Amino acid sequence: MQFTPTQKSFAAWSLIAAILGLVLWLLAPVLAPFVVAAVLAYALTPVVDWLDGVGRGRIPRLLAVIVVELVFMVIVLGVLLLVVPILAKEVPLMREQLPQLLERLSRTLQPRLQQWGFQVTLDVATAKEF
Numbered sequence: 001m002q003f004t005p006t007q008k009s010f011a012a013w014s015l016i017a018a019i020l021g022l023v024l025w026l027l028a029p030v031l032a033p034f035v036v037a038a039v040l041a042y043a044l045t046p047v048v049d050w051l052d053g054v055g056r057g058r059i060p061r062l063l064a065v066i067v068v069e070l071v072f073m074v075i076v077l078g079v080l081l082l083v084v085p086i087l088a089k090e091v092p093l094m095r096e097q098l099p100q101l102l103e104r105l106s107r108t109l110q111p112r113l114q115q116w117g118f119q120v121t122l123d124v125a126t127a128k129e130f
Contacts, residue, residue, distance in 0.1 A: 044068050 003011070024031070051064035059067070106120070113120050 044072060
C-alpha cells in the first residue's frame with residue numbers, strides 16, 4: 001500500500017504532536033510553576049507599563065515591577081489571611097452536615113432519576129468510595 005505525501009505528512013505531524021503531548025504530560029509537575037509565572041507576568045504587565053509611563057516623573061521599570069509584585073503579594077496574603085480562618089472553621093461543620101445533605105439530595109433526586117431509569121444512592125460511604 002502506497003501512502004500519498006499528504007498522508008505521510010499527516011502521520012509525521014500526528015506522531016510529533018503525540019510525542020510533544022507525552023513530553024508535556026511527563027513534565028507537567030516541573031512546568032506548572034513556569035506556566036503560573038507566565039500567566040502572572042502576562043496579567044501584571046499592563047500595570048507595570050502604566051506605572052512605567054505615568055506623568056513626567058517616570059518610575060523606572062525595575063521599581064515598577066518591584067512595586068507591582070509587592071502589592072500583588074500583599075493582596076494574595078490578605079486574601080489568604082481572610083479565607084483560611086473561615087475555611088478552617090467551616091469545613092469541619094460541613095463535614096458534620098454532609099450525611100444529612102447527601103440524604104436530602106438523594107431524596108430529592110431519586111424520583112427524578114428513576115423516571116429516566118437511573119438508580120443512584122447517595123450516602124457517606126458511597127461518597128467516600130467515589
